Amino acid sequence: MSQRADRRTLSLQLLPMSVLDPPPVGEAILATWGAMAETTTVSLPSLCLCPGEVGELLIRLEHRGDHPLDYQLQVNGNIPHTWYTLHTEGSELQRDRAIEAVVRFCPESDFFEAQQALQPDESLSLSYQGEVRVYECFQEGQVGELLASEPFHLFLRPRSLYPQFLPAVYREIDFIGRFLAIFEQSFEPAVQTLQALWAYLDPLTAPEALLPFLAQWVGWKNEANWSIEQQRSLIRRAMQIYRWRGTRRGLQLYLHLYTGLPLHDLTRAPEQQPIQIHEAFQRGFVLGESTLGPTAILGGGKPFHFSVKLCPLAGQFLDESLVRTIIEQEKPAFCTYDLEIFRLEAPIAESNMMEEPVHV
Numbered sequence: 001m002s003q004r005a006d007r008r009t010l011s012l013q014l015l016p017m018s019v020l021d022p023p024p025v026g027e028a029i030l031a032t033w034g035a036m037a038e039t040t041t042v043s044l045p046s047l048c049l050c051p052g053e054v055g056e057l058l059i060r061l062e063h064r065g066d067h068p069l070d071y072q073l074q075v076n077g078n079i080p081h082t083w084y085t086l087h088t089e090g091s092e093l094q095r096d097r098a099i100e101a102v103v104r105f106c107p108e109s110d111f112f113e114a115q116q117a118l119q120p121d122e123s124l125s126l127s128y129q130g131e132v133r134v135y136e137c138f139q140e141g142q143v144g145e146l147l148a149s150e151p152f153h154l155f156l157r158p159r160s161l162y163p164q165f166l167p168a169v170y171r172e173i174d175f176i177g178r179f180l181a182i183f184e185q186s187f188e189p190a191v192q193t194l195q196a197l198w199a200y201l202d203p204l205t206a207p208e209a210l211l212p213f214l215a216q217w218v219g220w221k222n223e224a225n226w227s228i229e230q231q232r233s234l235i236r237r238a239m240q241i242y243r244w245r246g247t248r249r250g251l252q253l254y255l256h257l258y259t260g261l262p263l264h265d266l267t268r269a270p271e272q273q274p275i276q277i278h279e280a281f282q283r284g285f286v287l288g289e290s291t292l293g294p295t296a297i298l299g300g301g302k303p304f305h306f307s308v309k310l311c312p313l314a315g316q317f318l319d320e321s322l323v324r325t326i327i328e329q330e331k332p333a334f335c336t337y338d339l340e341i342f343r344l345e346a347p348i349a350e351s352n353m354m355e356e357p358v359h360v
Contacts, residue, residue, distance in 0.1 A: 009065035010093075012134055012148040015058040016047040045152040050159045052109030057152065059101040059132055063093035070137040071147070073101055077130030079154055083107050091137060103132070107156055128154040160184060203235040211235065225319065226258075233257045241330075248277050248306075251330040258326060259310060259318055276309040306331075307338040314343050 049055040063069050070092050075084060088101040108114065112124070131151045136144035162180040163171050170176050199205040203214050211231055215222050218238040222231050234241075234257050241257075244250030252275055256263045261274035270276070280302055308327060312318055318341060327337055 009063060010069070010134065010148050011060075011062040011064070012132065012150050013060040014045040014132060014150050014152050015060060016045050016152070017056040017058055045150070046155060047105065047152065048155045048157055049105055049107055050157065051107045051111035053106070055105045057103040057105070057132075059103065060098060061093060061101065061134065062098040063095060065095060068095065069093040072135045072137040072143055074133045074135065075103055075130060076133060077128060077154075078125075079105075079128045079130045105154065111156065112158060126156050128156070130154055161188070203232045206232075223322065225322065230258060245330055246332050248279070251308075251327065252277055254326055254330055255308075255310065255323070258322070259312065259316075261310065261312060272311075274311045276307075276311075278307045278309075280305040280307070302336060304332075304335045305337065306335060307340070309340045309342060311342050316343075 045057070047055050047057055059073065061071070072091065073086060073088055075086060084103050084105045086101065086103050089099045093099065129151065130153075131149055133146060134148040136147055138144055158181075160177060160181055162184045163177045166176070193200070200207070200210060201214070203211065206214060208228060211228075212222070215231070215235050215238075218235060220235050220238045222235075226234070234254075237253070237257055241250055241254050244253060252263060255261070255275050259275075263275065265273060308323075310318065310323070320339070320341060323341075324339060327339065331337060
């Protein structure tokens with residue numbers, strides 16, 4: 001059973017685990033918390049964070065009383081509650097034994113781009129004041145007397161690169177940091193774009209707004225009912241489709257990119273392939289070249305004719321009109337074709353698939 005504690009037996013210490021050097025604390029900020037600090041020259045613990053990054057404030061507690069102490073930690077101030085979580089090691093302090101607790105901060109990554117940040121009449125607060133308080137806790141769960149408190153500052157700043165190239169004596173001047181931030185905000189987006197220029201030119205990683213430009217770059221016409229993933233794949237393979245236009249390989253590749261069906265599965269028979277293209281080589285009955293017999297064909301022969309059979313899953317939708325448009329675009333002008341879409345009830349195994357179909 002814990003006894004009533006004395007403030008003089010409890011030691012509270014705050015240790016900011018910050019990577020960045022916090023900006024100097026101004027007199028106006030210290031005056032706000034003047035009741036907590038004896039003079040304005042007292043240096044309070046400060047933690048500097050960047051939006052989207054995690055920072056920690058270490059709390060060290062030590063009890064020198066004669067009996068164990070039940071305690072409760074609280075974080076007060078104008079810091080948003082969604083920014084931090086408090087992690088403690090139990091709720092009891094033993095005599096002459098120090099324990100540590102952690103306040104983990106993580107501001108929103110879009111703090112400077114949020115809607116309230118773009119309002120002309122709104123201003124963002126970049127400096128916050130907080131206080132860690134230790135209360136005595138009774139067995140009934142009631143919070144008792146305030147035993148110790150320690151204020152701290154939390155600064156939210158965008159990551160700045162240019163001041164790091166200056167000597168330390170210039171980095172301490174706030175005006176120089178704000179002056180360099182003007183050039184950094186103007187030039188750094190262009191520098192980052194140049195460093196990742198390859199990602200802007202690859203249809204798989206380029207922004208969605210850049211896809212029409214990349215499609216026009218390779219002479220590709222996007223259909224309105226294509227998904228973004230289909231557009232990216234087709235634009236990236238456009239030159240390969242052009243190279244094999246008019247062949248069975250080119251048509252099979254185009255249908256594979258549009259439908260998502262495997263090109264070829266070695267584990268399945270030819271009549272069970274997801275994309276099947278068969279050519280008709282029979283010429284039928286030709287006078288002067290055919291003889292009556294078991295192998296003679298009377299009618300039904302179509303020269304330069306082929307058939308396309310697609311086997312999607314039962315729940316997969318294929319636009320037949322768009323499939324016919326693809327076939328009409330890829331086939332030779334003098335060829336005719338038949339199209340059949342046969343829906344399977346069981347999924348097609350994708351193991352041991354070849355990247356390209358067998359040449360015929």
